[in-house]
Amino acid sequence: MNRNAVQILDGNTFIVSDRSGDMDADAPFPTGLFSFDTRFISTWALSLNGQRLGPLTVDDLDYYHTRFFLVPGSAVAYTDSDVSIIRERTVCQDMKEVLTILNHLHTPAEFTVRLDVGADFADIFEMKSGSIRKRGATSTRVDGQCLRLCYERESFRREAAVTSSIPADIDERGMTFQIRVGPQETWTTLLEVQILGFNGSNVRESLTGRPVRSRDQLKRDLDEWLARAPRLATDNDDLLTSYRRSLVDLAALRYTPLTAVDDRSMPSAGLPWFMSIFGRDSIFTSLQALPFAPGLAASTLNVLSVTQGTKLDDFRDCEPGKILHEVRYGESAAFEEQPHSPYYGSADTSPLFVVLLDEYERWTGDVTLVRRMEWPARAALQWLREYGDARGDGYVWYAPRNTTTGLENQCWKDSWNSISYHDGRLPGFPRATCELQGYSYDAKMRGARLARLFWNDPGYADQLEREAADLKQRFNRDFWVEDGQFYALALDSDGGQVDALSSNIGHLLWSGIVDDGRVRTIAGHLLGPKLFTGWGVRTLAKGEARYNPIGYHIGTVWPFDNSFIAWGLRRYGLKDEAGQIAGGIIDATRFFDGRLPEAFGGYERELTKYPVEYPTACSPQAWSTGAIFLLIRTMLGMEPDGDRLIVDPLLPSHIGWLEVLDVPGRWGKADAFGRRADFPHVHAP
Numbered sequence: 001m002n003r004n005a006v007q008i009l010d011g012n013t014f015i016v017s018d019r020s021g022d023m024d025a026d027a028p029f030p031t032g033l034f035s036f037d038t039r040f041i042s043t044w045a046l047s048l049n050g051q052r053l054g055p056l057t058v059d060d061l062d063y064y065h066t067r068f069f070l071v072p073g074s075a076v077a078y079t080d081s082d083v084s085i086i087r088e089r090t091v092c093q094d095m096k097e098v099l100t101i102l103n104h105l106h107t108p109a110e111f112t113v114r115l116d117v118g119a120d121f122a123d124i125f126e127m128k129s130g131s132i133r134k135r136g137a138t139s140t141r142v143d144g145q146c147l148r149l150c151y152e153r154e155s156f157r158r159e160a161a162v163t164s165s166i167p168a169d170i171d172e173r174g175m176t177f178q179i180r181v182g183p184q185e186t187w188t189t190l191l192e193v194q195i196l197g198f199n200g201s202n203v204r205e206s207l208t209g210r211p212v213r214s215r216d217q218l219k220r221d222l223d224e225w226l227a228r229a230p231r232l233a234t235d236n237d238d239l240l241t242s243y244r245r246s247l248v249d250l251a252a253l254r255y256t257p258l259t260a261v262d263d264r265s266m267p268s269a270g271l272p273w274f275m276s277i278f279g280r281d282s283i284f285t286s287l288q289a290l291p292f293a294p295g296l297a298a299s300t301l302n303v304l305s306v307t308q309g310t311k312l313d314d315f316r317d318c319e320p321g322k323i324l325h326e327v328r329y330g331e332s333a334a335f336e337e338q339p340h341s342p343y344y345g346s347a348d349t350s351p352l353f354v355v356l357l358d359e360y361e362r363w364t365g366d367v368t369l370v371r372r373m374e375w376p377a378r379a380a381l382q383w384l385r386e387y388g389d390a391r392g393d394g395y396v397w398y399a400p401r402n403t404t405t406g407l408e409n410q411c412w413k414d415s416w417n418s419i420s421y422h423d424g425r426l427p428g429f430p431r432a433t434c435e436l437q438g439y440s441y442d443a444k445m446r447g448a449r450l451a452r453l454f455w456n457d458p459g460y461a462d463q464l465e466r467e468a469a470d471l472k473q474r475f476n477r478d479f480w481v482e483d484g485q486f487y488a489l490a491l492d493s494d495g496g497q498v499d500a501l502s503s504n505i506g507h508l509l510w511s512g513i514v515d516d517g518r519v520r521t522i523a524g525h526l527l528g529p530k531l532f533t534g535w536g537v538r539t540l541a542k543g544e545a546r547y548n549p550i551g552y553h554i555g556t557v558w559p560f561d562n563s564f565i566a567w568g569l570r571r572y573g574l575k576d577e578a579g580q581i582a583g584g585i586i587d588a589t590r591f592f593d594g595r596l597p598e599a600f601g602g603y604e605r606e607l608t609k610y611p612v613e614y615p616t617a618c619s620p621q622a623w624s625t626g627a628i629f630l631l632i633r634t635m636l637g638m639e640p641d642g643d644r645l646i647v648d649p650l651l652p653s654h655i656g657w658l659e660v661l662d663v664p665g666r667w668g669k670a671d672a673f674g675r676r677a678d679f680p681h682v683h684a685p
Contacts (some may be wrong), residue, residue: 005029007271007620009252010064010091010218012036012329013195016272021068021087021097022046023118030127030272033095033160035195035203035332037276039127041095041150041159043118046087047074048101048111053085058396063252064218065090083109092215093202094191104179105534107291112179115191119160121151121329124337128273140172147175155557156334157198157592165190184266190658206659225251225377231661232632235679236654238590239628245594246628249620250393254296257303257327266300270598277342279304279607280412281622283356286306288563288626290363291633297360298369304353305376307342314401315339319411321383323349325407338405345407347388347398347416347436350380351443358446361454362367362640366665381447381464384440394471395491396436396475399429413504413539417546418553419490422499425544427492434487435504437475438511444468445512476515486525487514501541503561509568519572527577528564534564534605535584544604549602555612556599559585560623563630570634575650582631583652589628596624632660636672643667649674 007016013035023031026043033041040457046053052457082105088098103109119138128131136153146171148163166189168175178259181187197203197478201619225247234245254265257277267285269278282304286297309322316339317325328340339345361370375493388396393416407414411433419433420426444464452461470585479487481497487505488497506526508514514522525531532539536557548555562585569578588611589596597619601612618624631640637648643666651658657680662669 005031006058006060006062006066006068006160008064008066008089008091009266009271009275010093011255012095012268012275013091013269014275015089015091015095017044017352019058019068020046020053020070021055021066021089022052022067025118025122028568031196033091033193034124034272034275035093037124037328037333038158039122039124040119040158040195041117041193042120042122042204043116045116046099047114048083048085048115050112056084062219062222063248064092065215066499067436080567083111090215094195096215097191099189099191101179101181101187102488103183103185103187105240106183108180108182109631110178110180111187113179115176116174117149118146118173119149119151119161121149121158121331123332124273124328124576125330125332142172145170146173147274153331153335155198156331158203159194159196159200159265161194161196163192163194165192173231177382191273199499219292222248222251225293228293228664230663232659233661234586234658235422235656235660238594239586239623239632239655239658241594242586242589242596242628243632246596246625247292249595249625250285250293250296250622253620253622253625255502264295264299264302266303266624267296267622270618270624273618274621276329277303277307279324279326280346280352284560284564285622285626287356287359288560288623288630291660291665292629293639294360294364294664297356298364298366299375301353301360303367304349305373308379309344313344315408316341316343317345319344319383319387321350321379321381322387323353323380325349325410333379339402343406345400345402345410345465347410348412348439349394350383350388351436351439353377353380353394354443354447354450355439358450363665364404365643367454369448374450376453377447378448383442385467388436388440390430392604393495394467394474395432396440397430397432398436399431413553417551418539419498420546421553422501422542422544427490427498431490431498433477434479435491435503435507435511437471438478439509441468441471441475441513444471472513475513476518480518482609487522500544500546501525502544503531503537503558503565505541506537506561506565506568509574510564510571511568512571516572519574523569523572523574524579526569527580532581533557533602535583535588535600535611536581537565538602539599550614552599552614557588557611558624559588559603559627560621562680563627563634566634567630570637575637578634579650579652582635583654585627585631586652587654592619598624605660620673638659638663638672640665640667645670645672647672647674651676 016031023044032039051072052076056069070085071081084102086100090096114140120134139150149160174486195203239308255268256265267282268275268283284301306323309318309339322344324342325346332338390397398410445468447459449457451457489500489502490498531537540554546554566578566581591610598617598621599614639646657675660672
């Protein structure tokens with residue numbers, strides 16, 4: 001997301017504007033008012049006496065509430081202005097904007113205030129493709145003091161109703177106010193945009209049956225969320241800022257799916273492209289946030305179990321036992337032009353579901369949920385055996401059933417060119433990426449624990465452990481690239497090695513599938529010059545044919561990726577190496593105002609001196625938000641051990657001390673503290 005963009009959101013409704021508060025369909029980054037994968041407002045442009053406005057400052061009051069301070073013309077060439085403008089905007093499913101004109105003269109002043117309004121009702125997939133072609137009918141009409149912008153295609157109906165608390169001259173392209181403001185006085189109006197669905201009610205109400213929340217309710221909810229979170233104190237200001245920012249962003253990204261039986265929410269993936277259910281992203285974020293917000297994991301498990309695959313469906317890449325990839329509610333999904341209603345094209349969500357279930361129990365002791373999730377977890381494990389193992393060799397493979405609109409790569413690096421040989425060639429299908437085998441191993445080991453302790457099925461536990469041991473042995477034989485001394489990125493359709501060096505090998509560490517004798521060799525690659533930039537580990541190593549420091553999955557640095565790599569290094573006892581990665585990512589937060597983006601450039605730290613922005617990265621993004629939480633857990637060595645919280649800290653060189661108070665878990669609340677041996681003393685607040 002462009003750093004000039006301003007975002008506010010409430011669940012599945014969000015606004016992206018420029019720093020003056022305007023929205024423009026032709027902007028270099030996607031702006032507008034969005035809800036349920038449809039852009040309801042594409043133009044929202046304010047002018048005063050025919051002149052557009054420039055920002056003095058933008059005040060992000062809350063994630064759903066922003067204030068813009070503006071003057072006519074460009075604030076870059078600012079001279080004393082006789083007038084200033086304040087736009088105070090809130091999104092609570094609908095949008096409200098309080099517009100205030102301030103006359104700084106000692107004499108009355110007259111102004112023409114114009115608000116241009118337009119709606120293209122673009123589907124999120126149309127915007128991503130860069131081609132907006134509507135097949136339904138768009139209409140605009142003035143209904144008294146209401147401007148109605150409508151779109152209809154059969155039973156799919158969306159409408160934006162725009163009103164003002166002060167009467168205006170309304171036409172089909174917006175509204176105009178001819179105003180007179182007294183000396184040193186103000187003029188104010190409240191602008192509202194109602195987002196309406198097929199039955200004329202708020203689109204959220206029409207789809208979910210749940211009422212729209214008020215601003216006061218949102219404020220109380222955020223206050224309660226922050227009050228429940230553990231308190232962090234440290235001498236590192238970058239970490240402190242990022243922790244606070246991440247807590248608020250994670251609150252903002254909470255999403256209540258239509259399938260939820262109550263108002264409990266799970267993490268959506270990120271803004272602007274992925275404000276919906278994403279199985280993989282929600283699972284990873286819930287894992288990261290377990291020591292800080294364990295309730296997210298419970299909601300994620302519940303929702304994903306309800307939507308678990310039950311049949312073969314080639315269009316949706318669905319198979320029995322498979323955990324979904326993504327759900328969309330826009331026009332293209334409604335008319336099955338995209339398979340996302342829901343779509344199951346990911347090979348990792350099913351094993352990760354079991355991993356999250358076990359880790360959640362280890363932290364919380366919530367045996368009730370574990371027993372309720374027994375059959376969804378068994379079905380996910382059976383998917384690994386029956387459908388994931390497409391070649392019958394014990395590995396997890398993927399190939400899209402939907403070869404038209406489905407995803408080619410169904411691993412976390414799901415862009416088309418992310419899986420390649422060292423020489424840049426792309427393998428055929430099916431493909432078996434290395435981290436999928438690690439997730440499968442981990443899921444079998446954790447499933448065995450759950451079966452033995454909670455499902456009263458020791459025979460099944462023994463079977464899973466045998467399968468896991470066999471998988472680990474064969475994996476360390478078949479994936480090991482002997483002349484490079486690392487694990488192959490994948491196996492190709494012939495069983496040959498896809499021999500590129502990538503960050504995927506770091507995920508093998510936290511899964512536990514790596515032979516102990518090879519751990520330091522893998523760590524050497526991860527912290528070596530081909531993969532490590534000084535800020536973090538690249539997705540693809542420098543020297544690989546497809547390497548590009550600003551390629552989406554072929555050379556950028558992903559904070560989420562690095563947080564799990566650091567956790568994996570810590571699992572194998574490599575504390576210093578884990579701290580080196582944690583330190584690099586935490587240093588990077590300073591350049592993003594504490595908000596880690598989806599990805600940033602894979603340039604060497606010494607070359608650029610700062611992390612280079614990836615131009616279309618989501619921000620905020622859930623698993624980048626969660627990265628800080630997992631890095632804190634890793635640095636402090638926080639691990640559950642029965643009804644105790646074990647703390648075994650090792651901090652990077654630029655963090656002297658770190659304290660987390662009231663960590664929730666099966667132990668109730670516990671504190672974690674770490675201090676470097678060379679740090680003289682601690683003055684905790």
